[in-house]
Amino acid sequence: MKKFCLFFLLFSIVSNAQTHRFIYEYRFKSDSLAKEFTKENMILDINPEEVKFYPYFFAENDSINKTTNNRNSSWDDALPVLKRNRNANKNTSYVLLNDLFRIQTEDPIHWNLSTETKEVGNYHLQKATTTFGGRNWVAWFNTEITLSEGPYKFRGLPGLIFEVADDQNYFSFNLVKSYQLKSTYDTSEFLESFAGQKAIPITEKLLLKKQIELFNDPLQDFKENFKNSKGEGSFSVMGIKIKTLDQFKELTAMTQERMRKDNNPIELDKAIQYPKSK
Structure with a gap:
């Protein structure tokens, strides 16, 4: 009880x-x-x-x-x-x-x-x-x-x-x-x-567009940071030490696969239809 x-x-x-x-x-x-x-x-x-x-x-x-x-x-x-x-x-x-x-x-x-x-x-x-x-x-x-x-x-x-x-x-x-x-x-x-920034009003349609854009390139910010670092210092993503830009291809695929699996929302009719794997 x-x-x-x-x-x-x-x-x-x-x-x-x-x-x-x-x-x-x-x-x-x-x-x-x-x-x-x-x-x-x-x-x-x-x-x-x-x-x-x-x-x-x-x-x-x-x-x-x-x-x-x-x-x-x-x-x-x-x-x-x-x-x-x-x-x-x-x-x-x-x-x-x-x-x-x-x-x-x-x-x-x-x-x-x-x-x-x-x-x-x-x-x-x-x-x-x-x-x-x-x-x-x-x-x-x-x-x-x-x-x-x-x-x-x-x-x-x-x-x-x-x-x-x-x-x-x-x-x-x-x-x-x-x-x-x-x-x-x-x-x-x-x-x-969040982090001192107030929430931005947005429509469901535009939010969905942004979610698909994030799926298409989920590690964009990490890639930009790596480029700007020019290989100097220690740089890691998902616990993996990054030495070349090519490593992001596999990490991106791994992230996308996880996003596909973690797509069981409370409101099932709002589940995101992610693009299929190529």
């Missing part, structure tokens, strides 16, 4: 200025053929006006930066980062390529409520199903917690989503912890920006 640390869930929300933070364990396979799952803790911050969803290590890194007066930045392309207004279906997603981009999408989710219920810990959960992003999903929510939100883009049920997973078991989000922050948590230094 799962154990929850949901300290405040069963009493009323007393301060509109507070952030209600929920921690979900995100289990996923970027490569659908992979034997093992990747696991990462994710934060769902429900603020008075908006909702934010991002990796837990973002907040950890931000805390260290504030303590040490540094500005170290970190990102993981495999993890979703987004925000939206409360009670709205328009999401702003953040994607890091050579620059940090932000994309707005309308993501209404049409749920089918079931009479099926289950008990998890001390919580009574009700089942709901939906088809979203080219996958079928099953969610379990709690009506006693009157927050119509959940992890990623999943929202709109009459209560907080505790669990949601696709029917092929590639992706799952499970609530493991919750607590309150006294004030809205500022994410401007690590979510809406």
Whole structure:
């Protein structure tokens, strides 16, 4: 049986200025053929006006930066980062390529409520199903917690989503912890920006074009740096010491093959159609 640390869930929300933070364990396979799952803790911050969803290590890194007066930045392309207004279906997603981009999408989710219920810990959960992003999903929510939100883009049920997973078991989000922050948590230094640069607005169509361009020459920046170094000093890519420009051909092919394999997104209908190998 799962154990929850949901300290405040069963009493009323007393301060509109507070952030209600929920921690979900995100289990996923970027490569659908992979034997093992990747696991990462994710934060769902429900603020008075908006909702934010991002990796837990973002907040950890931000805390260290504030303590040490540094500005170290970190990102993981495999993890979703987004925000939206409360009670709205328009999401702003953040994607890091050579620059940090932000994309707005309308993501209404049409749920089918079931009479099926289950008990998890001390919580009574009700089942709901939906088809979203080219996958079928099953969610379990709690009506006693009157927050119509959940992890990623999943929202709109009459209560907080505790669990949601696709029917092929590639992706799952499970609530493991919750607590309150006294004030809205500022994410401007690590979510809406990266390394001091604010996210650039872009359309999905243009983002896809940039993703294909990156696939076609994924090591372009490394090649330019190597050219500029003129062979001086030690230069390595992917743990391989580079001595000639020709070495990038094999490394590029290896990188492209990995990108093809790691192409199992949460929203399957947005999987990138990469060019075939020559």
